[in-house]
Amino acid sequence: MFQLSKRVEYGLIAMRHMAARSAGQICTAKEIADRYHIPYELLAKVMQRLAKKGFITSYQGVHGGYILVRSPNDLKVSEIIKAIEEKDTVTILQCEAESPEDCIIHTTCTIKDPLVKLQNSINKVFDDLTIMEMV
Amino acid sequence: MFQLSKRVEYGLIAMRHMAARSAGQICTAKEIADRYHIPYELLAKVMQRLAKKGFITSYQGVHGGYILVRSPNDLKVSEIIKAIEEKDTVTILQCEAESPEDCIIHTTCTIKDPLVKLQNSINKVFDDLTIMEMV
DNA sequence: TGAAAATACGACCATTCAAGTCTGAATTAT
DNA sequence: ATAATTCAGACTTGAATGGTCGTATTTTCA
Numbered sequence: 001m002f003q004l005s006k007r008v009e010y011g012l013i014a015m016r017h018m019a020a021r022s023a024g025q026i027c028t029a030k031e032i033a034d035r036y037h038i039p040y041e042l043l044a045k046v047m048q049r050l051a052k053k054g055f056i057t058s059y060q061g062v063h064g065g066y067i068l069v070r071s072p073n074d075l076k077v078s079e080i081i082k083a084i085e086e087k088d089t090v091t092i093l094q095c096e097a098e099s100p101e102d103c104i105i106h107t108t109c110t111i112k113d114p115l116v117k118l119q120n121s122i123n124k125v126f127d128d129l130t131i132m133e134m135v
Numbered sequence: 136m137f138q139l140s141k142r143v144e145y146g147l148i149a150m151r152h153m154a155a156r157s158a159g160q161i162c163t164a165k166e167i168a169d170r171y172h173i174p175y176e177l178l179a180k181v182m183q184r185l186a187k188k189g190f191i192t193s194y195q196g197v198h199g200g201y202i203l204v205r206s207p208n209d210l211k212v213s214e215i216i217k218a219i220e221e222k223d224t225v226t227i228l229q230c231e232a233e234s235p236e237d238c239i240i241h242t243t244c245t246i247k248d249p250l251v252k253l254q255n256s257i258n259k260v261f262d263d264l265t266i267m268e269m270v
Numbered sequence: 271t272g273a274a275a276a277t278a279c280g281a282c283c284a285t286t287c288a289a290g291t292c293t294g295a296a297t298t299a300t
Numbered sequence: 301a302t303a304a305t306t307c308a309g310a311c312t313t314g315a316a317t318g319g320t321c322g323t324a325t326t327t328t329c330a
Contacts, residue, residue: 001140001220001288004227004250006318008136012246028276036244042319048278061327064276077253085136092139109171111147114269115139118212118260125256134249136316141289163305177290183307196298199305 002092004081010038011046011084012077012134018056019072020135026065046084053083073132078123080131090126092119137227139216145173146181146219147212147269153191154207155270161200181219188218208267213258215266225261227254 004012014032021027029047033040047066051058055075056066068075081090093115139147149167156162164182168175182201186193190210191201203210216225228250 002225003229005136016245060277062275090137094138110151111269118264121260122257125253129253134246193306195306197304
């Protein structure tokens with residue numbers, strides 16, 4: 001509970017790794033998987049997702065791999081989490097996640113307002129950390 | 136992912152509810168379950184846990200129920216989360232949760248340090264919000 | 271031209287966890 | 301006694317997560 005998924009952890013490790021490389025240098029999924037002892041197939045899927053979302057560019061073929069698109073200091077951790085989880089919010093409250101009407105509690109939910117404020121504070125924390133600061 | 140569990144949500148709702156009551160007034164699990172349309176059995180278990188951890192005092196029997204032990208402005212949200220989840224840390228990183236040796240990555244994990252800092256910021260957010268501020 | 275190295279994509283499985291339910295106690299006021 | 305409550309488990313179900321596998325497709329290069 002209240003943990004980042006392995007997918008996100010792997011994604012952050014990969015992004016950090018690429019950021020540490022000199023710009024424009026290509027990285028393969030295999031190389032990263034080996035280096036950090038993480039399962040290749042899973043990492044590969046994460047990177048494919050990151051590629052699809054435009055964070056990294058993919059190159060197929062023998063000397064293929066991935067390259068960072070944006071500058072590390074322009075890459076918020078929050079963005080990467082959202083991309084990997086395919087959500088557009090990082091939400092601690094469950095009722096927020098689905099459509100508000102689905103939540104039976106909704107109308108009587110007394111903790112929502114204070115926790116939304118708390119949510120904003122947490123979002124800020126994730127927004128403020130960039131990949132740049134991780135390398 | 137990255138959400139509070141229903142248990143925690145229900146627990147916070149219950150704690151807030153009791154805090155809103157005049158001090159010393161007894162509340163039953165059934166009353167709270169009805170009031171907020173949450174499943175009684177689940178809420179009951181959450182409150183039993185909170186009782187065991189000393190946040191509320193339980194009274195059995197016909198006019199039994201629960202009463203807040205401490206003052207609402209002394210009740211950090213972080214404490215309640217930890218009590219309900221039976222963890223002594225609220226941890227976003229998975230490698231942190233188990234014993235560090237279990238994590239194969241551990242030795243090569245590059246994102247740990249920065250995320251621990253981020254963790255601290257988040258902890259602060261949960262520490263700073265009290266039940267008092269929710270009522 | 272064929273083999274090798276890489277990404278791309280989807281199906282699949284196993285395990286865990288959360289949520290919820292149920293059953294049966296023990297306690298206590300009336 | 302009976303009813304209302306907490307207490308303590310076991311149990312079921314469903315979904316999500318982590319991980320694996322198989323099979324394309326693309327590209328380089330010997």
